[in-house]
Amino acid sequence: MDKVKLIATTNFGLEAVTKRELIELGYENLKVTDGKIEIEGSLKDIAVLNLRLRTAERILILVDRFPATTFEELFDKVYDIDWTYFLREDDNFIIEGRSRKSKLFSISDCQRITEKAIIEKLRTKYNVSWFEKSGPRVRIEVSLLNDVAEITIDTSGDGLHKRGYREVNYKAPLSETIAASLILLSYWNEDRILADPFCGSGTIPIEAAMIGKNVAPGLMRKFDFEKFAFIDPDEFKEEKKKCYQEIDYNKKLSIIASDISHKAIEIARMNSEILGLEEDISFFQKDIRELDLPNDYGVLITNPPYGERIGKKDVDELNRELGKLYKYLDTWSFYIISANEKFEKNFGKKADRNRKLYNGRLRSYYYQYFGPKPYKK
Ligand SMILES: C[S@@+](CC[C@H](N)C(=O)[O-])C[C@H]1O[C@@H](n2cnc3c(N)ncnc32)[C@H](O)[C@@H]1O
Structure with a gap:
């Protein structure tokens, strides 16, 4: 067969x-x-x-x-x-x-x-x-x-979102497969800056670093098929070897991961270390209200708090803050996954594109705001 x-x-x-x-x-x-x-x-x-x-x-x-x-x-x-x-x-x-x-x-x-x-x-x-x-x-x-x-x-066993690097979670982590989808749906590429100002356990920055360095997502985990009677283990070993050979170890990335919580930053850094990607992401604790980013055609992809843990008023305020940042960073593109119905109103602009998706059971939207194309030097 x-x-x-x-x-x-x-x-x-x-x-x-x-x-x-x-x-x-x-x-x-x-x-x-x-x-x-x-x-x-x-x-x-x-x-x-x-x-x-x-x-x-x-x-x-x-x-x-x-x-x-x-x-x-x-x-x-x-x-x-x-x-x-x-x-x-x-x-x-x-x-x-x-x-x-x-x-x-x-x-x-x-x-x-x-x-x-x-x-x-x-x-x-x-x-x-x-x-x-x-x-x-x-x-x-x-x-x-x-x-x-x-x-x-x-054939997978555990769901493929379980990559094996997120040993510790911080609060409401985004699924790894959704984080990867958000990145692949954006116009980010490995030569542009990527920022996640609400990084939590670091899922979006870590997935981006894996994409940027061409690290296959399944390298750190086990699959049920590895022990199936009808699977040739040598073929699996061969494919895994190919994936390792395709990693671009020399690629330099500009990925910024910040969060108001020290604990979150500590966890995110630890998770990135499991994959050896800690040098590719710059982690720091920062309230988004004090965040300073270079106005250099970056891509912001984020999953802001949605109100189950912080109050609705605070959610509205943080989304307004994101909107202010977008106005100031006029060369950037912004991509935000949110389940908050008033997101666009608080952000202050209707999205250029919008996609409905499910974050677990939570019906969410992926709001996409496109900045200018990067200037080629
Ligand atoms: C929904 S979680 C993000 C989860 C993340 N995508 C992950 O996969 O773990 C929202 C994050 O926003 C952070 N946060 C809340 N208020 C903030 C603020 N004012 N500035 C920066 N981060 C904030 C929280 O600490 C939390 O980690």
Whole structure:
């Protein structure tokens, strides 16, 4: 089995960014639906996508997709899959389930039937009455939508936002995949200044430094597929080696990360040290009201406080402060993710572009204010 269908799951509203990443990696014939991109690939691509995609949440193998309105149909179709190829005798396979707008609406029954069919199939090869499940984890999902079942295997394990560098969080950290998406949606490039004046645990500056130096986001973590029976570990090692060779160690970056909290700065610096990127980011404690930035075609990308911890009045005031900074820094572009409905009013200007996205469950907008194109010396 070499050809496989893979699915990159994404944050809602950010599918187009992941699609662009996939195209840049050379993938074609991509099918985009809400929160998902289907990719025609091979088993080798599992390593490539997990290691390199900055904005996807997980990489799944689409094992099969078929209509199912009865449990018999579900059982038979799941049984037809060659599970002896995917699973060893001791693999710890876990069945997860979902169902929407389907006759088979009981998720626990769908999981039970799927597991039963898998076990019966495995018994055609392994002569045991009980599967110990003492081996590596393999997460299998049965997902029904409009009476069509999709059976997938999750190759990532932990979500891909878990890069392995954010050991400590400060207050309300932004997901790493969203931070990377915000940067990739902006006009920042590694030769421009990037500032995050509300940096918290440093997610936006650290993701930018990784992009600037071409550090693949998956290099510091483990994936479930590394222990799968049907994956060649040498291919993974090879891809990882390639990623290391592609790092641009000599690239000089101008990334500024500040926050009013000393603690946040300490945490952000520690997180950047885990990746060895602390020299690429200038960290300092500063209230945004006292921040001084060079008016030199920089790009400000930030996630201001949104009021769950500080009062609404303070949120309004900080957004007004951001607006003042934008007026003063007339060569800069500003990009702000906010769930605050009065953001544009307080900032003092309607955004040039605006995109709805979900920061976890929080419906947010990405307000984009474009400055002039950088002057070429
Ligand atoms: C939503 S959090 C940012 C989270 C960050 N993106 C991360 O991934 O960790 C907002 C940050 O704004 C900081 N903050 C609040 N008031 C500030 C001010 N007046 N000046 C600068 N930073 C401030 C808080 O300390 C907090 O770290």
